[in-house]
Amino acid sequence: MSVRATDRACDAPLIGLSSLDELWFQVAGTRCNLQCAHCFISCSPHNKTYDFLTLDDVLRGLEAGQRYGVREYYFTGGEPFLHPQLVAMLKATLEVGPATVLTNATVLKPEWLEELAAAEQGSPYSLEFRVSLDGPCPEINDPIRGAGTFDRAMVGVRRLVEAGFLPIITMTRTWDMEQDTEIVARFREVLAQQAGYTRARLKILPRLQIGAEARRTCGYRPSERVTAEMLEGFDRSHLLCDHARVITDRGVAVCPILLDFPDALLGRDLDEAVEQPFALCHGACYTCYLHGAICSNPAVAGTRRGASAGQSDPATDHPAS
Amino acid sequence: MRLALFGGVYNNYLALRAAIADAKRRGVDGMYCLGDLGAFGPHPDRTIELIREFSIPCVQGNYDHSIGHELSDCQCGYTDPRDNYFAQISFDYTLSNTSAENRAFLRTLPPEIRLNVHGRRVLLCHGSPRRTNEFLWESTTSTAFLERLAEEHAADAIFATHTGLHWQRGLSGGRLFANVGVLGRPANDGTTRVWYAVAEFSEHGRVEDGPVCTVDFVPIEYDHRRLAREMRAEGLPEEFVETILTGWWTTCMEILPAKERRRGRY
Numbered sequence: 001m002s003v004r005a006t007d008r009a010c011d012a013p014l015i016g017l018s019s020l021d022e023l024w025f026q027v028a029g030t031r032c033n034l035q036c037a038h039c040f041i042s043c044s045p046h047n048k049t050y051d052f053l054t055l056d057d058v059l060r061g062l063e064a065g066q067r068y069g070v071r072e073y074y075f076t077g078g079e080p081f082l083h084p085q086l087v088a089m090l091k092a093t094l095e096v097g098p099a100t101v102l103t104n105a106t107v108l109k110p111e112w113l114e115e116l117a118a119a120e121q122g123s124p125y126s127l128e129f130r131v132s133l134d135g136p137c138p139e140i141n142d143p144i145r146g147a148g149t150f151d152r153a154m155v156g157v158r159r160l161v162e163a164g165f166l167p168i169i170t171m172t173r174t175w176d177m178e179q180d181t182e183i184v185a186r187f188r189e190v191l192a193q194q195a196g197y198t199r200a201r202l203k204i205l206p207r208l209q210i211g212a213e214a215r216r217t218c219g220y221r222p223s224e225r226v227t228a229e230m231l232e233g234f235d236r237s238h239l240l241c242d243h244a245r246v247i248t249d250r251g252v253a254v255c256p257i258l259l260d261f262p263d264a265l266l267g268r269d270l271d272e273a274v275e276q277p278f279a280l281c282h283g284a285c286y287t288c289y290l291h292g293a294i295c296s297n298p299a300v301a302g303t304r305r306g307a308s309a310g311q312s313d314p315a316t317d318h319p320a321s
Numbered sequence: 322m323r324l325a326l327f328g329g330v331y332n333n334y335l336a337l338r339a340a341i342a343d344a345k346r347r348g349v350d351g352m353y354c355l356g357d358l359g360a361f362g363p364h365p366d367r368t369i370e371l372i373r374e375f376s377i378p379c380v381q382g383n384y385d386h387s388i389g390h391e392l393s394d395c396q397c398g399y400t401d402p403r404d405n406y407f408a409q410i411s412f413d414y415t416l417s418n419t420s421a422e423n424r425a426f427l428r429t430l431p432p433e434i435r436l437n438v439h440g441r442r443v444l445l446c447h448g449s450p451r452r453t454n455e456f457l458w459e460s461t462t463s464t465a466f467l468e469r470l471a472e473e474h475a476a477d478a479i480f481a482t483h484t485g486l487h488w489q490r491g492l493s494g495g496r497l498f499a500n501v502g503v504l505g506r507p508a509n510d511g512t513t514r515v516w517y518a519v520a521e522f523s524e525h526g527r528v529e530d531g532p533v534c535t536v537d538f539v540p541i542e543y544d545h546r547r548l549a550r551e552m553r554a555e556g557l558p559e560e561f562v563e564t565i566l567t568g569w570w571t572t573c574m575e576i577l578p579a580k581e582r583r584r585g586r587y
Contacts, residue, residue: 019451021466069469072461097463098578124490126460126579166579180402199587201575237452297461297578 012281013228015241017274020068022244022296024256025061027053027086028077029249034104036145037216038134038172040208040284041259043078050078050259051249058089061247062096064270074295076102076256087112094123100297105131105156105167106149113163128297129160129167130203134174136186144174157195168201168297180204206291208257208284220283230289238292239285241278245270254278256295257288322438322522323347326445327354328482329382330372331505332362332415336515337371339543340504349519353434355482356382356447358427359415360395360408361505361561363551369423381430382447382483383454387412388419389427398454401575408573410558435476438522441533444476448483457481457500459488460580467498477533478520485509485570486581487516487538499536507568509585514540514568 029050032043041049065073073093080086080101093099120127131153135141138150145153160167169191175183184202191197209219236242246253251265252273258264261282267273280289288294325344330337344352354377359365365388372379381389383396395412399405419427432453436443449455450470471479471492479498486509487502502508502516522534549562560571569586570577577585 066463066465069463069465069472071463071466096465098461120580124459125463126458126581128579164583166582199582201582 012226012279012285013231014277014279015231015236015239016277017241017243017245018236019243020065020245020270020274021071022074022240023061023065023068023070023072023270024074024076024244024246025053025058025089026050026077026246026248026253026256026259027058027075027089028080028082029053030078030259031082032077032079032104033082033107034079034146034149036132036134036212038144038174038207038213040211040213040257042211052083053247053249055085055088055092057247057249059092061270062093066096068270068274070097072098072100072297074100074102074256079104079107081107081112087115090116090127091119094119094125094127098125098128100128100130102130102132102170103156104145104149104153105129105133105160106152108156108159110159110163113159113165117163117165127165129165130297131157131160131167131169132172133157133169134172136183136190140174140183144172154190154194157191157197161195161197166199166201167197168203170203170205172205172207174207205294206287208287210257210282210284211260220286224283224286226280226285226289234289239280239288240295241280244295245273255288257284258282322351322524323349324436324438324520324522325349325352326480326499326501326518326520327352327377327504328487328501328517329357329360329384329485329503329505330354330368331357331360331411331503332365332368333505333515333543333548334362334364334367334371335545335548336504336541336543337368340515340517340539340541341371341375341377343539343541344517344519347519352377353445354379355445355480355501356380356430356453357384357482357503357505358382359384359388359419360411361557362548362565363555363557365415365419366423369419369426373426378434379430380434380445380447381427381432381453384412384415385427385430386453388416389424389430391416391424396454397573398448398456399573399576404573404575407558407560411561414555414557438534439524441477441522442475443478443480443520443533444474445480447481449481450474450476450479454483456484456576457498458484458486458578458581459490459500461578462490464490464492468492468496471496471498480518480520487518489536489538491532495532497533497536502538504541506564506570509570509574509581510568511586512540512568513545513566514542516540 030043030047035044134144141150191200253264266276434445485503489499501518504515520534
């Protein structure tokens with residue numbers, strides 16, 4: 001059992017779960033066919049810090065999720081599609097709620113996508129694909145994600161589009177923010193030309209300076225932390241830990257970002273983990289605070305009634321594209 | 322007992338006028354509005370004056386809160402830069418064209434309205450019972466989540482708007498959730514119609530006997546060409562005008578989940 005947030009020598013503000021809206025499955029653990037230079041949990045083909053979940057783990061999670069009135073389910077890793085039962089898991093999920101899967105799109109098989117498209121059609125719920133692609137060309141993407149990964153991911157995006165999906169392309173910003181507009185425009189062009197994706201949905205993510213990324217560039221400065229003052233008047237629903245938990249093979253974690261830190265594991269099961277508050281003592285918590293809702297699909301962002309009305313929102317303070 | 326439930330009007334006073342006339346023709350027993358009187362369309366005061374003229378009880382949407390308190394943005398909850406860019410154009414236009422008296426009126430609107438209809442607990446809210454700008458889309462809202470909302474907010478029927486798309490789902494014990502859609506812009510379906518809802522409550526039933534009420538979504542035709550002309554005359558973006566004339570959303574749609582997005586053109 002990990003050190004609990006409340007027992008630790010850390011004066012960071014505590015945040016409790018206000019509502020279990022999202023349930024995440026660390027379905028592939030830390031295993032990935034790629035080894036990205038900026039991975040915040042250093043996933044690789046050999047990293048077994050976290051292992052696969054079983055189909056049974058997921059089915060039990062869905063059962064508990066319904067008990068808690070979970071709104072949406074997320075599947076991540078590692079690369080979820082390395083799991084031989086992922087398709088079955090997603091199909092089971094679509095019977096009870098919306099599902100999102102975070103993938104690098106390099107191992108997608110057309111027959112899986114056909115099966116999933118049929119399952120989504122028969123469900124009232126959306127199946128969202130979030131595809132990680134870190135630049136509109138191999139020159140930007142491949143140094144981060146590995147040689148040849150840009151072209152392989154574009155094949156995956158094309159397969160998704162051909163199966164009728166509208167994947168959300170998520171890109172980690174490894175360029176200056178001023179270049180966002182230009183990068184996004186290039187992405188739209190390239191996705192249309194190379195993947196036949198003409199109505200691309202794009203989401204820019206900040207870097208998380210932990211794991212492999214801390215070694216690639218640098219970690220957080222000690223001053224880059226969330227303080228109690230910063231939370232005054234702040235809309236906590238921008239923080240995933242306010243409304244989500246992650247089921248892993250080693251217990252239930254506070255968020256999918258901090259898995260390498262022992263304090264991230266809040267309990268053996270969901271019932272235990274929903275009761276545990278979390279101390280926002282990591283540099284990555286600071287990024288989450290600044291950018292907000294980085295792990296969620298756009299659809300869940302929002303402001304609680306009466307909270308911070310009219311306050312400027314760091315997640316949305318960008319110029320128009 | 323039949324209630325007409327209007328969603329976001331977004332300054333579309335022509336559609337609101339048509340919907341009021343339609344509801345009166347149907348002989349409904351009451352009319353309610355779920356908020357967001359402003360945005361998107363022209364001449365914000367005209368919508369507010371209709372609401373006041375017909376004494377239509379109205380929930381305070383995020384837009385009404387922002388305009389009433391002269392905030393810097395609409396609090397719509399968008400996360401995409403392009404969505405926010407267009408949202409800001411609407412907001413700045415609406416704020417500078419809403420009279421002080423009507424801004425004061427918007428400040429008086431309640432965050433929710435509760436009704437007791439034949440013993441059934443009816444909750445009218447804007448986004449969701451817990452968050453004014455929460456988007457409750459059909460394809461990203463699990464039934465278990467709606468059951469929790471109904472339980473936690475002690476309601477047999479919950480009505481919301483905010484997303485722009487109408488849908489409904491039956492819950493356990495005859496309870497029900499419905500998003501009544503909006504009068505402000507078409508439902509991204511390639512037609513120029515806009516929508517409201519009529520909820521019919523039977524008089525002597527109990528919750529155990531079946532659905533709390535039945536909900537019919539009503540399409541409204543209105544003079545959308547006139548609205549488009551007025552929007553152009555007010556210098557509102559051509560992207561907004563296109564939506565009114567074609568029925569396809571062109572802005573503020575990155576927030577759409579996959580299923581809802583696929584049904585549109587863009």
